[in-house]
Amino acid sequence: MSPHLNLPNRVTLVEVSPRDGLQSESYFVPTDKKIALIERLVSVGVKRIEATSFVSPKWVPQLADAEQVVAGITRYSDLVGFQGLVLNQKGYERVRHLGLIREIALVVAASESVNHRNSNMTVGESMSQLTRIVRTAKADGIRVRGTIGVAFVCPYEGRIPLERTLNLTGMFVESGCDEVALADTIGQAMPDHVYELFSRVRERWPDIAVAGHFHDARQLALTNIFAAMQAGVGTFDCSVGGLGGCQFTKGAPGNVATEQVVYMLSEMGIDTGINYSRLLDVAEFALDLTRPRIPRSSI
Amino acid sequence: MSPHLNLPNRVTLVEVSPRDGLQSESYFVPTDKKIALIERLVSVGVKRIEATSFVSPKWVPQLADAEQVVAGITRYSDLVGFQGLVLNQKGYERVRHLGLIREIALVVAASESVNHRNSNMTVGESMSQLTRIVRTAKADGIRVRGTIGVAFVCPYEGRIPLERTLNLTGMFVESGCDEVALADTIGQAMPDHVYELFSRVRERWPDIAVAGHFHDARQLALTNIFAAMQAGVGTFDCSVGGLGGCQFTKGAPGNVATEQVVYMLSEMGIDTGINYSRLLDVAEFALDLTRPRIPRSSI
Numbered sequence: 001m002s003p004h005l006n007l008p009n010r011v012t013l014v015e016v017s018p019r020d021g022l023q024s025e026s027y028f029v030p031t032d033k034k035i036a037l038i039e040r041l042v043s044v045g046v047k048r049i050e051a052t053s054f055v056s057p058k059w060v061p062q063l064a065d066a067e068q069v070v071a072g073i074t075r076y077s078d079l080v081g082f083q084g085l086v087l088n089q090k091g092y093e094r095v096r097h098l099g100l101i102r103e104i105a106l107v108v109a110a111s112e113s114v115n116h117r118n119s120n121m122t123v124g125e126s127m128s129q130l131t132r133i134v135r136t137a138k139a140d141g142i143r144v145r146g147t148i149g150v151a152f153v154c155p156y157e158g159r160i161p162l163e164r165t166l167n168l169t170g171m172f173v174e175s176g177c178d179e180v181a182l183a184d185t186i187g188q189a190m191p192d193h194v195y196e197l198f199s200r201v202r203e204r205w206p207d208i209a210v211a212g213h214f215h216d217a218r219q220l221a222l223t224n225i226f227a228a229m230q231a232g233v234g235t236f237d238c239s240v241g242g243l244g245g246c247q248f249t250k251g252a253p254g255n256v257a258t259e260q261v262v263y264m265l266s267e268m269g270i271d272t273g274i275n276y277s278r279l280l281d282v283a284e285f286a287l288d289l290t291r292p293r294i295p296r297s298s299i
Numbered sequence: 300m301s302p303h304l305n306l307p308n309r310v311t312l313v314e315v316s317p318r319d320g321l322q323s324e325s326y327f328v329p330t331d332k333k334i335a336l337i338e339r340l341v342s343v344g345v346k347r348i349e350a351t352s353f354v355s356p357k358w359v360p361q362l363a364d365a366e367q368v369v370a371g372i373t374r375y376s377d378l379v380g381f382q383g384l385v386l387n388q389k390g391y392e393r394v395r396h397l398g399l400i401r402e403i404a405l406v407v408a409a410s411e412s413v414n415h416r417n418s419n420m421t422v423g424e425s426m427s428q429l430t431r432i433v434r435t436a437k438a439d440g441i442r443v444r445g446t447i448g449v450a451f452v453c454p455y456e457g458r459i460p461l462e463r464t465l466n467l468t469g470m471f472v473e474s475g476c477d478e479v480a481l482a483d484t485i486g487q488a489m490p491d492h493v494y495e496l497f498s499r500v501r502e503r504w505p506d507i508a509v510a511g512h513f514h515d516a517r518q519l520a521l522t523n524i525f526a527a528m529q530a531g532v533g534t535f536d537c538s539v540g541g542l543g544g545c546q547f548t549k550g551a552p553g554n555v556a557t558e559q560v561v562y563m564l565s566e567m568g569i570d571t572g573i574n575y576s577r578l579l580d581v582a583e584f585a586l587d588l589t590r591p592r593i594p595r596s597s598i
Contacts, residue, residue, distance in 0.1 A: 005494050005526070190566045191525050195304050219559060223522040226490050227304070260518060267489045 005230060010271045012235045013258060014048040014211065015041050017286055018069070019085055020255055021243025023053065023062050029289050031065040035072040037289060040282045041240065042076045045274040046258075050105065050237075051082040054091035067098055074100045083145065087119065092133050096140060103143040105181070106130045110165050111154035114185075118149070127168065131175035138176045146172030147213065151182035152189035152197065162197055169201055179209035181237065184224065187217025187253065191227035198231035211235035214256050216242065221256035222264055229270075236261060240279065241286035259283050304529060309570045311534045312557060313347040313510065314340050316585055317368070318384055319554055320542025322352065322361050328588050330364045334371035336588060339581045340539065341375045344573040345557075349404065349536075350381040353390035366397055373399050382444065386418065391432050395439060402442040404480070405429045409464050410453035413484075417448070426467065430474035437475045445471030446512065450481035451488035451496065461496055468500055478508035480536065483523065486516025486552065490526035497530035510534035513555050515541065520555035521563055528569075535560060539578065540585035558582050 018038055022029050034052075041049055051073060057064035066084065073082060083103045086092050095101045108126045109115035115123045130146070137144050151165045165182065172180050182197065194212070201210055212228040214221040214236070225236055239255035262274050317337055321328050333351075340348055350372060356363035365383065372381060382402045385391050394400045407425045408414035414422045429445070436443050450464045464481065471479050481496065493511070500509055511527040513520040513535070524535055538554035561573050 005491055005529075007491060190563065192304055192306060192567045218562065219518060220521060220563060222519060223525050223563070226522050226525065230304075263517065264489065264519060264522070268491045 006232070007229050007268065008232075008234045008270060010234065011229070011265055012048060013046065013261060013272050013274065014050060014083070014235060014237045015046045015240060015258060016050040016213075016237045016255060017041075017239040017241065017243040017258075019050040019053050019063065020237075021239045021241075021286070022289070023060055024244040024254060025062060025290055028062055028064070031068045031072065033289055034065070034069050037282075037286055038069070038073050039076070040285055042073075042080050044278045044282055045272075046080065047273060048081045048083065048235075051084060051101075053085035053087075054094045054104075055085065055087050056090070066094070070098060070100050077102065081143075086133065088129060089133060092136065095137075095142070101142070103145065104133075104137055105145040105147050106133060106177075107147045107149055108168060109149040109154075109185075110151050110160045110168060111157045113156035114150050114154055123168070127171050131171060134172070134175040134177055143178045144176070145179040145181055145211070146175075146177040147181040147183055148172075149183050149185045152184045152193055153186060155186050155188075159193070162200060165197060166200060166204065169205070173205050173208050177208070179211055179235070180205075181211040181213050181235075183213035183237075184215055184221075185213075187215030187221065189214070189220070189224055191220065191223045194224045195227040195231045198228050198233050202232045209235065211237060213237040216253040216256045219253075222260060225256070225261060225264075241283040241290075243286050243290060257283070305531070306528050306567065307531075307533045307569060309533065310528070310564055311347060312345065312560060312571050312573065313349060313382070313534060313536045314345045314539060314557060315349040315512075315536045315554060316340075316538040316540065316542040316557070318349040318352050318362065319536075320538045320540075320585070321588070322359055323543040323553060324361060324589055327361055327363070330367045330371065332588055333364070333368050336581075336585055337368070337372050338375070339584055341372075341379050343577045343581055344571075345379065346572060347380045347382065347534075350383060350400075352384035352386075353393045353403075354384065354386050355389070365393070369397060369399050376401065380442075385432065387428060388432060391435065394436075394441070400441065402444065403432075403436055404444040404446050405432060405476075406446045406448055407467060408448040408453075408484075409450050409459045409467060410456045412455035413449045413453055422467070426470050430470060433471070433474040433476055442478075443476045444478040444480055444510070445474075445476040446480040446482055447471075448482045448484045451483045451492055452485060454485050454487075458492070461499060464496060465499060465503065468504070472504050472507050476507070478510055478534070479504075480510040480512050480534075482512035482536075483514055483520075484512075486514030486520065488513070488519070488523055490519065490522045493523045494526040494530045497527050497532050501531045508534065510536065512536040515552040515555045518552075521559060524555070524560060524563075540582040540589075542585050542589060556582070 052066040052069045053063045084101045086104045214224045238258040240258040242257035244254035351365040352362045383400045385403045513523045537557040539557040541556035543553035
């Protein structure tokens, strides 16, 4: 029992509101507003942003303007790492054609039920497709994050065995991913589980970058971030204003709010490079985007 | 970096809703309702309950019925440890006269500003008075908890130096207290601070029982409990339904909700002896007590 915890001096936050957040809304946020949100995030010191998704507009009409958004933010590319979500080869071709995205995120779910629901493929089929995309992207000089959804708990299958998530992590690592993110997509992971899984990932692949993506459905996102830091994780996804819900539980809190994470970290002396008080203004701006049809006076 | 955290197998929760929770309301909850709340808490497996407060009804009219409440619950005394809050000799005389309370909690604040505001005394004056009460109570065969309010952060003075809280802890220990509770009265403590302070307490006084009392104003109560457990703490205060506010910030969340704590602990395999699903019904009951003047249909 040491009076000092294993905590990092510095943490990198990946802002997911422009993609994960706005995708959860039932309406289309205008392209200029999306760009304005990203500009504000850049201006307060955010260094990595999931800017949009290259998924068919048929499935995600909210982000049908991916190319325009990226074109609008490219001038910040030297300041910030922008990431685009890609689910299949077709999406990757859009990224390649656009030529402006330097990092993609690929997603597989750790459970067959969720993976089938999301992609109509088995986990094995998804991984074959994704590892092919990893190799192409790496050859094209693009950074790749492999994200494992429901890495801890599945809404249908319950707790995911550690070995299953570790196997998928291994496949992403071997295919050449630069980073692996483990996502508690439904906000049901417990901090001991988070600590144990990340500790094992760090033991087996000490050189791979790892990231945690936590939802706040059970108000445990901050605790999970705290536990993950103790296991050596220094990169976390978050969403300003807590934008984004949970695709499995209507009305449940979604992504952990960036301002909550920055507050906790900065109060513990952990640097994020983000200006907290100005971030609060961005949170207001982001929340306004998600209630555009409600007159301010009635809120 | 070990894949196993230092977590206990069992945690004792001290339910503070009948005192800390109901005291925060602006009206008087009828005695029979208070007794009904305590009975329901007993029935779901709660083993320690702060039942009421022996403070002047002039200051806390909400708990003017302390004697009646205690008389109404005495039949559960073999199942549950009931605690009464005492702030001065006069309050202690009421406890002694009643002859039914086996445990008292005494409170001092770690900052001069808050202690003066609460008791119109300096911290030193409070401690002299309280340590005298500890000795009397111990001679009377009554268990004593010494609680240190704003043990981490003061709303006026900011972060409390570790040594100040440690000194007060030492005074309580030396006077004969059975347990020392450190309270984050305003919900501003950070988990690294919580870990460090409790680790030092446990190092210096390995044989004294320690407890953590966390508020959720910054949504960090669960993280702080998680951090405190890693420092060896196995007893936490909580309040069903999150009853109770913050005396310094109107509208801010107060005590961490018992059901949130039980959920996190039970999901990590840590036993509390409390039935979670039945506890949710008690939370509903408790919340109904605090909105008695609002017709249910309008909520």
